[in-house]
Amino acid sequence: MQFYLPLQESKQKPAARALTSEGTDDARDEEWMKRAMELAERAKEGGEIPVGAVVVLGDDLVGEGCNMIRASVDPSGHAEMIAIRQAAQRLGNYRLTQCTLYVTLEPCCMCAGAIILARMKRVVFGARDVKTGCAGSALDLIGLPKFNHVARVKAGVMEDACSKQ
Numbered sequence: 295m296q297f298y299l300p301l302q303e304s305k306q307k308p309a310a311r312a313l314t315s316e317g318t319d320d321a322r323d324e325e326w327m328k329r330a331m332e333l334a335e336r337a338k339e340g341g342e343i344p345v346g347a348v349v350v351l352g353d354d355l356v357g358e359g360c361n362m363i364r365a366s367v368d369p370s371g372h373a374e375m376i377a378i379r380q381a382a383q384r385l386g387n388y389r390l391t392q393c394t395l396y397v398t399l400e401p402c403c404m405c406a407g408a409i410i411l412a413r414m415k416r417v418v419f420g421a422r423d424v425k426t427g428c429a430g431s432a433l434d435l436i437g438l439p440k441f442n443h444v445a446r447v448k449a450g451v452m453e454d455a456c457s458k459q
Contacts, residue, residue, distance in 0.1 A: 420456025
């Protein structure tokens with residue numbers, strides 16, 4: 295039995311905008327984070343820890359998920375894991391080298407490992423997790439140069455709103 299969320303095309307794609315000097319687009323990042331926050335709300339309504347995640351390729355949503363640990367009786371049922379699995383299946387490739395992951399809470403060590411193995415281009419997260427965050431708060435596994443891949447990380451996008459979920 296699979297507990298994946300059916301992929302729903304975003305109601306509105308973020309408008310194309312010029313990139314900043316960091317190679318990121320703040321307005322686009324906020325738009326995709328809003329979708330991740332909608333998914334976190336869905337998790338909360340289902341009695342889960344409210345975390346939502348989306349995987350984006352260019353301007354296209356290719357994977358999304360919310361925490362489903364209790365519903366799926368699966369410790370790997372994190373929003374990031376669900377979104378990454380869905381994106382890989384949809385794209386037919388486990389390497390998501392041109393994709394960006396947007397997630398409302400800083401990824402844990404398990405999710406950081408999946409991000410590294412999928413070779414995600416970027417990770418954008420909202421709230422920091424000082425206890426278990428592995429994108430710079432508790433540890434920085436995603437940025438560790440000893441691994442075969444290092445994703446670019448952007449922290450604190452809509453941090454206040456994400457922290458309140």
